[in-house]
Every structure is written in C-alpha cells, then in structure tokens.
Amino acid sequence: MVKRSQGIGPRHTKILVYMERYQKKYGYPPAIREICEETEISSTSVVNYYLEQLEGWGYIKREKNISRGITIIKDAFNKLMDESINPLVEKVETLVRIPVVGRIVAGLPVPVPASDLAYFDPESAIDIARSMLPQREKMDDLFALEVQGESMIDAMVNDGDVIIMKKATEARNGEMVAVWLLDKDETTLKYFYHEGSKVRLQPANKTMQPIIIDDPKTIQIQGKVLMVVRRLPVVG
Amino acid sequence: MVKRSQGIGPRHTKILVYMERYQKKYGYPPAIREICEETEISSTSVVNYYLEQLEGWGYIKREKNISRGITIIKDAFNKLMDESINPLVEKVETLVRIPVVGRIVAGLPVPVPASDLAYFDPESAIDIARSMLPQREKMDDLFALEVQGESMIDAMVNDGDVIIMKKATEARNGEMVAVWLLDKDETTLKYFYHEGSKVRLQPANKTMQPIIIDDPKTIQIQGKVLMVVRRLPVVG
DNA sequence: CTTGACATCGAACGCATGTTCGTGTATAAA
DNA sequence: TTTATACACGAACATGCGTTCGATGTCAAG
Structure with a gap:
C-alpha cells in the first residue's frame, strides 16, 4: 500500500554539490531561493522538502528559522561524493x-x-x-x-x-x-x-x-x- | 577641524574574533543582532557601523541585503591577529x-x-x-x-x-x-x-x-x- | 479502481535581519 | 567657543528568507 522512496536522487546531489560550491565561494551558505534558481526547482517548499531529507540522512544540519542556517556535514558529503565517482563501493550510505x-x-x-x-x-x-x-x-x-x-x-x-x-x-x-x-x-x-x-x-x-x-x-x-x-x- | 579616527579599536577586534569563532562553529556567519548580544552593543546600527569600517579596512567583505552575507578575509584577519599577539610587528596593517x-x-x-x-x-x-x-x-x-x-x-x-x-x-x-x-x-x-x-x-x-x-x-x-x-x- | 505515500507546485504568512534616520555626546582642531 | 567628525543609541522601515498549507500529479500495493 505504500510507495517507497527513491533514496538519494540527482536532485539531492545537485543541491548538495551546489551548497558546497557556494559555501566555498562566498563563505556562507545559499538561501533556499538561490538553490531554487540553480537547481531549476520552481518552489521553495520543494527545496525545503529535499533539505529536510538531507538533514534526515545526516548530510547537513539546519537551524530552524535562521537565514542560511545550513551546515554541511563534511564526512557524509565526502562519502557521498566518493560513491558517486566509484559506483563499486556503492550502498554504503544507504x-x-x-x-x-x-x-x-x-x-x-x-x-x-x-x-x-x-x-x-x-x-x-x-x-x-x-x-x-x-x-x-x-x-x-x-x-x-x-x-x-x-x-x-x-x-x-x-x-x-x-x-x-x-x-x-x-x-x-x-x-x-x-x-x-x-x-x-x-x-x-x-x-x-x-x-x-x-x-x-x-x-x-x-x-x-x-x-x-x-x-x-x-x-x-x-x-x-x-x-x-x-x-x-x-x-x- | 576634524577629530581623527582611532583606527582599529577593541570593538573591532572583538567583533572580528567573534565572527571568526562563530563561522568556525556553525559554518555560517552571525547576524548583526547576534553580534550585538555578544559584544554588548545595544544598537544594530552601531554594529553595522563597525562592519562598514571593517569592510573599508579590508578585513571582511559584505553582500548588500543578504542575511549573514559576511565573508572574512583570512589574510587580513590573520595579519591582525599576529599583530595583536606580537606588538613588535605592529603597524603593518595600518x-x-x-x-x-x-x-x-x-x-x-x-x-x-x-x-x-x-x-x-x-x-x-x-x-x-x-x-x-x-x-x-x-x-x-x-x-x-x-x-x-x-x-x-x-x-x-x-x-x-x-x-x-x-x-x-x-x-x-x-x-x-x-x-x-x-x-x-x-x-x-x-x-x-x-x-x-x-x-x-x-x-x-x-x-x-x-x-x-x-x-x-x-x-x-x-x-x-x-x-x-x-x-x-x-x-x- | 481505490488508497496512500511520494513528489511538486505556488502562494501566503511571518519572523529574521539588514538598512536608514533622527538624535545626542564627546573630542580634537581651528 | 565654535565646528566638523567619530562614536553611539534606538526606533522604524523594508526586505530577505524560512515555514506552512492546500492543491495536484504519479505510482505501486491492495
């Protein structure tokens, strides 16, 4: 009776990578609406939706009601990136x-x-x-x-x-x-x-x-x- | 006819050090009002005043109308810190x-x-x-x-x-x-x-x-x- | 076919946060 | 003393930005 989730998808990684790059470039994290533009998602709530998941997975940490209050958990991020370039290792983060x-x-x-x-x-x-x-x-x-x-x-x-x-x-x-x-x-x-x-x-x-x-x-x-x-x- | 500025004062360094620590701790910069609390300045405009100076001096970079849009220029920051612990070197950043x-x-x-x-x-x-x-x-x-x-x-x-x-x-x-x-x-x-x-x-x-x-x-x-x-x- | 969870959207709401302004005090130069 | 400026305060104001909600579409299990 249920539809199971896809797990981490292209949008998750796209958002994650963008946040990483942004952080490195500006020294502070992007706003939800900036992520919207970059990833071509038209609604802030959708990005929010993905961010909630990413936080659930442990990739990031968010502070409620704080503008740009996103912290990227490096360990998890790196692990994910490793997997993406080396599909053999796969399924560790799952x-x-x-x-x-x-x-x-x-x-x-x-x-x-x-x-x-x-x-x-x-x-x-x-x-x-x-x-x-x-x-x-x-x-x-x-x-x-x-x-x-x-x-x-x-x-x-x-x-x-x-x-x-x-x-x-x-x-x-x-x-x-x-x-x-x-x-x-x-x-x-x-x-x-x-x-x-x-x-x-x-x-x-x-x-x-x-x-x-x-x-x-x-x-x-x-x-x-x-x-x-x-x-x-x-x-x- | 003019009163000349004091140059960098205790409040400047206090703000700078706080931003540095905050950035390291949370991964994103503090809001002006948070700096207010920490540094016991009662008005946001005063902190803004100091931030403008710090940007003028080249210690930080700010993005207009962006929440927490502060980037700490590491070079200048480090140089300042060096001076503060080694007064002999002094007057480089002046x-x-x-x-x-x-x-x-x-x-x-x-x-x-x-x-x-x-x-x-x-x-x-x-x-x-x-x-x-x-x-x-x-x-x-x-x-x-x-x-x-x-x-x-x-x-x-x-x-x-x-x-x-x-x-x-x-x-x-x-x-x-x-x-x-x-x-x-x-x-x-x-x-x-x-x-x-x-x-x-x-x-x-x-x-x-x-x-x-x-x-x-x-x-x-x-x-x-x-x-x-x-x-x-x-x-x- | 129906159900329910996932995925997306757009719009509204409201707090978070930067910006502006009027005002006041102190200090150094004239 | 007067003057121009640094330094400081607090209150508004305007907007940035996260959050919430209702609506809709899709897909797999029953």
Whole structure:
C-alpha cells in the first residue's frame, strides 16, 4: 500500500554539490531561493522538502528559522561524493547504523536515549537499509531495543527481537507505540487510537481485547515503533 | 577641524574574533543582532557601523541585503591577529597600499580603474597610513595618479605629485574633484560647489578666478581628491 | 479502481535581519 | 567657543528568507 522512496536522487546531489560550491565561494551558505534558481526547482517548499531529507540522512544540519542556517556535514558529503565517482563501493550510505541502547522489558520503562549525544558503541548497533525506513526520519531520533521476555507476545514480538524506534511523546491514530502504563507499572507495545477523550490501545493480535484508557494522563508514550527485526538462528 | 579616527579599536577586534569563532562553529556567519548580544552593543546600527569600517579596512567583505552575507578575509584577519599577539610587528596593517593607475594630464580624461579587478602591480603603488585617510573609505574605491605637467598649478599641484583619489561621479560642496570639461576637452582639479542650477569650480589658489558652469551636463566628475602627496628629492 | 505515500507546485504568512534616520555626546582642531 | 567628525543609541522601515498549507500529479500495493 505504500510507495517507497527513491533514496538519494540527482536532485539531492545537485543541491548538495551546489551548497558546497557556494559555501566555498562566498563563505556562507545559499538561501533556499538561490538553490531554487540553480537547481531549476520552481518552489521553495520543494527545496525545503529535499533539505529536510538531507538533514534526515545526516548530510547537513539546519537551524530552524535562521537565514542560511545550513551546515554541511563534511564526512557524509565526502562519502557521498566518493560513491558517486566509484559506483563499486556503492550502498554504503544507504545503510543506517542504529544504536541498540538497551532492552525493553514489560516491567520497566523504555530506556530512551538522551536527546543528542553520540552514544556510539559500534558493538551494539544494527544496520538497516535506508529504504526500509520511512523517509524524512532524522537518524538522530532513531534507536533500537532488544526485547527481553515473552511479555510482548500480544504485539507479535518475541523474546530476542529487536525493535527500531523513534523518539516521540505523542502519536497519531494507527501508529504502534511503546507506552508506559502508570497505574500498572508496565511497558507494552500497542497500536494507538484516539477515541474521543479516551485512548484505545489495540494489540497487534486481533483476537485479543483492546485496552481502553479513560484518562490519557495515566499513560506515557515512550516512542513510536518503526520496525521489528527478528533474526533467526541458522544451522549449517 | 576634524577629530581623527582611532583606527582599529577593541570593538573591532572583538567583533572580528567573534565572527571568526562563530563561522568556525556553525559554518555560517552571525547576524548583526547576534553580534550585538555578544559584544554588548545595544544598537544594530552601531554594529553595522563597525562592519562598514571593517569592510573599508579590508578585513571582511559584505553582500548588500543578504542575511549573514559576511565573508572574512583570512589574510587580513590573520595579519591582525599576529599583530595583536606580537606588538613588535605592529603597524603593518595600518598602511593602505594604493595602486598608482596612471597619470593625470590636463588634456586627457582621468584614467579611472575598472570597478573591481585586482590591478595589483606592486611596482606602482604607494603606501599611505590609514590614519591619514578619511574613515569608512573602502580601499577598493581608492586609486592614485601621478600628475604630469604644470597644468594643475592653480590647484597647487605640481608636476610629479601623486594624488590619491576616490572613485565618484558626483560631489558635495567643498570637495575637491577631478573634472573633465567636455567643451574644453580638459581635465582639471577644482573645489566643487553647487550654485543653484549652476556649478562653481573654484581653484585652490584663491587669487584665481572661479569657473562658472551654466550647464552641469557639460562637466563630468571623475573622482574626489582625498590627498596630494609630493615627494621631494633629498640629497645627502 | 481505490488508497496512500511520494513528489511538486505556488502562494501566503511571518519572523529574521539588514538598512536608514533622527538624535545626542564627546573630542580634537581651528 | 565654535565646528566638523567619530562614536553611539534606538526606533522604524523594508526586505530577505524560512515555514506552512492546500492543491495536484504519479505510482505501486491492495
């Protein structure tokens, strides 16, 4: 039911290269409208759209509401350029390395990582193809958790599975979230639905009964679940 | 009758250093109001004032009407910093090197250099102490001419003198300008005065009669004279 | 065919930011 | 003392420029 994104396209690189050149020439970054002209895109919102993606991919950093507030992340930029001249190396940048920051247990709150920080412990990280993730996600907001115990079976999640999450404190209808139930002292994975002033938490397993929350204040959304990865042992 | 400028002061360097740090940190230059905060100047116009001077001195380059359109000229910046840590070297940057672009002759128009271009021919240039020049002059607009012939004696200018000029096509009362008299095919140096719809060109030598121009269209102002330098031979 | 996410557009909105101006003070030269 | 200029302030003003939103087109999965 979804159309998956193309990944980085010619317009992305064109914009990136232009910004790089501009920066080098003038000492400050171009304005969105200047990028428009150069890249022959007629609408500022489209350029903005691409910039958001580029920021999501980690190629640039932007400061909100600041004129020309663009910083080019050299590492990522260089890597991309390398790839473009050497297609053999290909697909390095199409992977996202997501840190596994802990375990998720029914009886404990979700260990959400601090807002920024470079928690880079290459040991505990998993690589996900960019194309597998929704677009425009800033990879800074992503983290992974290993599931401990059988308590999430009603979410179709097994012991040992890894779930990819995005930091969030609220959700929209139909999204799967990790919630902390204050009155039960329990973490659970459920589909989230607003139901008037109440909230319905629906198990993935449709044969099971939903939980109706009368007072939304008694739950805390810890994050949205973007993906669940289960690696099965192979013999041979 | 004038108060001479202090030259580069603590505020100039403070602003310069801040811009340098900011640029390095964020990848783009600060806005005027950010400089205000940092340097504890309460008015944007004051910062603008200093920036204009810094541009005049050649420390930075600015693009009109462009947010954060400041480029730091590294050479000048480094030189300044060197001086500040090594006062012995001192007074290097207090000099302006002005190109001598040609000769001024009564019978020919003034050879005004093209607007920008790096006409750097170190052979024919003269150094002038910054403090000798009016402030806020962009040194790009300055050039020098060597006087040829005795035809400017009524301007108290001798053969061999060098005059420092600023590019201009109009003037204000009391300024000395180099004008081209269309109907006489002649260049001359005179003090300039508006006289209603006419123009009065007054020789520096007050015993001489002024020239009254009925139709201002018959003259072309080639530049303002900022200084006249006469180097006399020394024996010994 | 319908659905929903991607991709694009154009126009409007509003804050960010450079520019201008009137005014005032201090200082050095005349 | 007077004068011309550097230096300084703050308030408007004008525009640069990022952001938002509704509309439309396209394409792949159901």
